[in-house]
Amino acid sequence: MLDADLKEQLKAYLERVTRPIEITASVDDSAASNELRGLLADLTALSDKITVTERRDDDQRKPSFALTTPGQDISLRFAGIPLGHEFTSLVLALLQVGGHPSKLAADVIEQIRNLDGDFKFETYFSLSCHNCPDVVQALNLMAVLNPRIQHVAIDGALFQSEVDERQVGSVPMIFLNGQMFGAGRMSAEEILAKVDTGASAREAEKLKAKAAFDVLIVGGGPAGAAAAIYAARKGIRTGIAAERFGGQVLDTMGIENFISVKETEGPKMAAALEQHVRQYDVDLMNLQRAEKLVAAGDDGLVEVQLAGGASLKSKTVILSTGARWRQMGVPGENEYRNKGVAYCPHCDGPLFKGKRVAVIGGGNSGVEAAIDLAGIVTHVTLIEFDSKLRADAVLQRKLYSLPNVRVILSALSTEVTGDGQKVNGLTYKDRGTDEQHHVELEGIFVQIGLLPNTEWLKDSGVALSPRGEIIVDDRGQTSLPGVFAAGDVTTVPYKQIVIAMGEGSKAALSAFDHLIRHSAPAESAKAA
Structure with a gap:
């Protein structure tokens, strides 16, 4: 065996x-x-x-x-x-x-x-x-x-x-x-x-008693982990408040483009990130979802209010809350989530053995999902909004070679249908003719990109792009003094692990520079 x-x-x-x-x-x-x-x-x-x-x-x-x-x-x-x-x-x-x-x-x-x-x-x-x-x-x-x-x-x-x-x-x-x-x-x-x-109330009381940080990182993905390590190495008081340490990496199957590591899996990388962070004097506060950011007041401290009722204060803050899978935003999607609507083909594909499924999205993720699912399910229908697939050529050749895959281009998904208990089909509109079509199936895998986790920042004063990303300059500085950002949540292009780590490191160095510049006058006056 x-x-x-x-x-x-x-x-x-x-x-x-x-x-x-x-x-x-x-x-x-x-x-x-x-x-x-x-x-x-x-x-x-x-x-x-x-x-x-x-x-x-x-x-x-x-x-x-x-x-x-x-x-x-x-x-x-x-x-x-x-x-x-x-x-x-x-x-x-x-x-x-x-x-x-x-x-x-x-x-x-x-x-x-x-x-x-x-x-x-x-x-x-x-x-x-x-x-x-x-x-x-x-x-x-x-x-x-x-x-x-x-x-x-x-x-x-x-x-x-x-x-x-x-x-x-x-x-x-x-x-x-x-x-x-x-x-x-x-x-x-x-x-x-x-x-x-009673656990959340007890934890909230502990958090309320914490002293202010020099650098507080909100988010525990690759960008947040890198920021924490770089900040802690400067000898300043560093904390991480993360809803789920590891972030999107935890949901990533294979990682083959992280330089110097030929191949690994997301959960393994997330565990290694946490182990590295814990080697330093970092206050890691997991399972803490940020709900509101309050700009620095007269005390010079930025406040982050958490869902559990506690709040944390810091001289500088680095926002690295990442992104999540983008939803189609059509009727029936939320109703049938986990009842046929899925977002992870590696995890959920085996549940649809012998059934018919659709994949929404013609980028690399969508085409890879369709290829993987074709080996498990009876039939795959790939639906792409654009007039052509955006995946790499080698993936497209493989996709079109499969006998149980159908590709539909210039199609706008308009509704997920079901019997009240589970998915039974998908309705889409042909963008060329405006005709409505319906595909009978048992599963829908959504692979249409990422949505930044910035809803909680809408009234904070942090400037956001039309796509909801945090606008940063070349130092990771946001529109609020002392507030920096890094990773997939920002306007920095190319959402990759290695780029997020670099941006997190840069944001930590920028935050440290900010602390030096803004604390030096006060310290000089005190010395005099």
């Missing part, structure tokens, strides 16, 4: 296990169950602390398997065969059930253990989803730490009827006690923030 190299690596990890691991497999005579048997046989051969028992007459999903250890009340189960991106989730679950401690912060572990209530989580994932492991691993760990928390991780591709019945249109999708809980990537801290009702 597992290749020799992977077995050697896994064997080394399993040597860290300190207590027995009991695996109970629920199986039948299907090919998937036989595949699971092969995986579990490899595990037992690699560690004498692992035992496997099979059951056929239980009411569990088949194939699936539960992990526990004697003397511990642990309810943790995988429904499916956790390979692909979920193999790491399996390894971590084995280690944690086997007694190896988690690297999660001690205060977060304590918060999990103290949760009061009964929580039955179910997470639907796909093996090609790079966001799913974060959710699966967080909930698995919570199930290990707290006996009142149960978790089942379900491979949607293996349980298609269940996916259809529960209208799972994107992954990861989380259910709590039978009700929809959340969709998309979530960390343990984010899950806790939703289930621990």
Whole structure:
């Protein structure tokens, strides 16, 4: 089942296990169950602390398997065969059930253990989803730490009827006690923030007590991380307030154009960014969404008000809130989001196996999505507003070579249709003839570019372009003194990771220069 190299690596990890691991497999005579048997046989051969028992007459999903250890009340189960991106989730679950401690912060572990209530989580994932492991691993760990928390991780591709019945249109999708809980990537801290009702109030009180920063960065993507490192290296008081540290990078599958790194994945890069930032004296405040920016008053401090009710003050601020996927903005899109309307073909593509889908957008992202989906679904219709595709020539040649892809140009999407539960089609207008057409399908993947996260700045005095981007000069300075900006949220062209990092570094150096120039007179007078 597992290749020799992977077995050697896994064997080394399993040597860290300190207590027995009991695996109970629920199986039948299907090919998937036989595949699971092969995986579990490899595990037992690699560690004498692992035992496997099979059951056929239980009411569990088949194939699936539960992990526990004697003397511990642990309810943790995988429904499916956790390979692909979920193999790491399996390894971590084995280690944690086997007694190896988690690297999660001690205060977060304590918060999990103290949760009061009964929580039955179910997470639907796909093996090609790079966001799913974060959710699966967080909930698995919570199930290990707290006996009142149960978790089942379900491979949607293996349980298609269940996916259809529960209208799972994107992954990861989380259910709590039978009700929809959340969709998309979530960390343990984010899950806790939703289930621990008093957590946000306690955090707000901590934030209110913080002293003013020299540099406060709002946003934790590549630009924000670079800004924090450059500022902290100057020895000044530095903080980051981020709604989700890592930003868009967390949702990026393959990265092959980051100079000196031949190939990596978004979540790996985001983890490396956080690790680098934490090497310095940076106050990293995650899960904090900025709601309002108040220009410096008589005290010379810029104020950033947060959604949780707290506010932070700083002598300078660097705005690096990034961008998000642009929506079509047509009737039905929001109604059927996660019910057929999706934005990540890598994550959600397997849910549409054997179905008909559309891809909106003819740039590189749209054409790459159509190519990838063509290998999974029955048929792909690519719809482009322009009279020609904008993707690289090599991608276009590949697209047009595929027999199950149709390309429609000069088309304006006008409505997403559905039956009230899930998507059943898309209406578009031919821009040449003004005729309306309807395509019957089960899924729509939107790939039409980015929208800057600047809604919260509308009344702040920060000048924005007609497209909503923050206008900056060649030093990253905005229209407000002491307020700088960097990354995809600005007017700087070419939204690339390497460019965002450079701009974040430049903004930090500009903020430091601003501090020197504006503090020098006061310090000189004090010395005199």
